[in-house]
Amino acid sequence: MFNSYNRRKKHDTVFLNVKPTFNSQGNGLRKYSTGLLDKEDNPFYDVNSSSGSRASVGTITTLNENFRANIFYNNIAPIQWFLHMLGVLPITRREPGKAKFRINSIAFGYSFAFFILLSVFVTYVAKNRISIVTSLSGPFEEAVIAYLFLVNILPLILIPILWWEARKIAKLWNDWDDFEILYYQISGHSMPLNLRRKTTMIAVILPILSIVSVVITHITMADFQIIQVIPYCILDNLSAMLGAWWFIICESLSTTANILGERFQRALRHIGPAAMVADYRALWLRLSKLTRDTGNATCYTFTFINLYLFFIITLSVYGLMSQLSEGFGIKDIGLAITAIWNVFLLFYICDKAHYASFNVRTNFQKKLLMVELNWMNSDAQTEINMFIRATEMNPSNINCGGFFDVNRNLFKGVSGNVSLEWCNKNYCNLSCSCLPPWSLI
Template identity: 30%
Template structure:
């Protein structure tokens, strides 16, 4: 990459003369210029520095096994998707087989709901079990339908990591990420199996064969939460590494050329966070709606039992409470991960910039620091589901408020019916 190319990178030809001066004044800048010659379009070069793919490869395999996200490392250094690829053909077959099981079990659940349920708690459980079957029919829309966007997001990681290496001279690391994925994945599967076997043993009408229809669905729900956590954790690792490297360079080499490079790198990381939200917008929008519906029905069932019979804490009441708590916990983890990732990207880098004594640096470096601060202000890192919703802790409180409104309305109907019967 020559000086003209660097000028194009910043979109301003006036940088050419400045860049010439910066390069003569810093050995560190010369190192960056040498590594900048690495080709970002070369798959082998990308693959060499793509530690994120190597660490979270197991997660991709598990989602292919579930038939949810049939993407693969189809080319060196690139994640690909095709409607006629081998993973996609497997997903078709897996979906047809599981759909047959889901339809059979769903028919039985509807039969219990319409013809066999006599007690209120049986109605509520039947509704919840039907709700749990719905995510299966979303897979083509929220899984396969966003595969190309997910590939673009995953491939952006390779480009970012190579860019990070060009500036810092080190490969990006993700401490304990691969081990964490193994533990979480096993936990998701075990939790789903234990939950379903417990229901089969304790609930009348929930036979062992019913678990075959629910196992992949509940595992998928758990894994979606794990997927989001892993991605947000990885972005947090990247932001921490970027901030530490930037701090070290500012302490030793506070020159305009280096500040400008870190500005571009920071914007790439911020864009990566935005791509995460855009790529999985359908997936996690429906995920959030599912959680809210489940929590609302479960809490309504629990409070209705209290209105009818007082606090007894029977198994069915506890089951409703556990279901609501479990879904609320998954919703909180989803929102909190995004909140933490957004904060991590901006805070430490901004603190480092604000701590630089502008009187001790050259004018061009001071200008680049000001540009960096403006870039942070104008491009606040946030996770947005394609503009429909910003995912942060405020989403938890707004979701709880919405559910509370629906619960109040439902309980008013319930109390009115009790008064009429009385």
């Protein structure tokens, strides 16, 4: 009896599983999209009309701005191009929504050749460093410095890791293209994401700072050879620019969430159909999925980066504190620069992910809870309640494939462990005053 029972499958939500497409009439715009804008900045408002009425929905195609594609990709493009130069993310993208990772592509061929050449160079440097480590007979500080130089070649592993995750990252880019289309169809405007200047500044300034820090660190060390600085500059730029890439993606999520929240609040000023609220709920669900997919698409990459940064910070701070009682020497400058550089890199990775999750979910929930429902009809009230329920049931945290959440708690844990190392080295107990307040929480 039970075997003959076939459970009816529920219909999937249209906006989550079906790509938005343009149709021949109005480019897929919703009829109420013109009602989302106020009179002052409404491009469809006819200023010459004596009645002061809005333009008709039938003329929306000719009056509305043209759809601008590649908004997200253009915002991250400067950092993306720099990473391509380093042989990272060999993804081909000839048009919006068509990003692919192919082994037989020119991009992958360049990435593979770059990886082989860099591996040969790093192997030569590593052999030299291993010989230095095995012949050490000086103070503990020199041993820490020698081990740091060996650990600093580990970012080479990131290139093949990103080959493994390139397909997921390509899908993430395509999902952003779909989100831009859906945003345009619902709001009547292309997504106003303007981070290109910030991205360009990061892509110019950060590599310079990275090279300067590596050169200063090597100059203050013994057995300095200029030829050995080159691979360290490349690898340090690789980890730094991946952190910047993460930074700008999280910044895009935060900015988009704020834009969507403001647009939704303005939309509620007009008594629109309940379908309008349902569309914004579907749009938010897509944004929430983009937030989760950001962590899932790069889970192994940023799990490795976070572990690498944790190890570098612990080792450099431990070596720095071990010699603090004897005075601050010239070799300590390199350790201090290494510690500060990696602490800031880890901080921005954690802080921006935390901020993105907060804006996508918590901040958006606050705006929903402040909505006045008295003047709405029953259908619109039901949609608002369903919207609030959707934000509760759909997590928007950035999680590295289930290993850990990337947020401020991660940075707090690292700083707490470093503080414990500091205290243990100086024979302090756990309640000593050198521990920062957040490490005791």
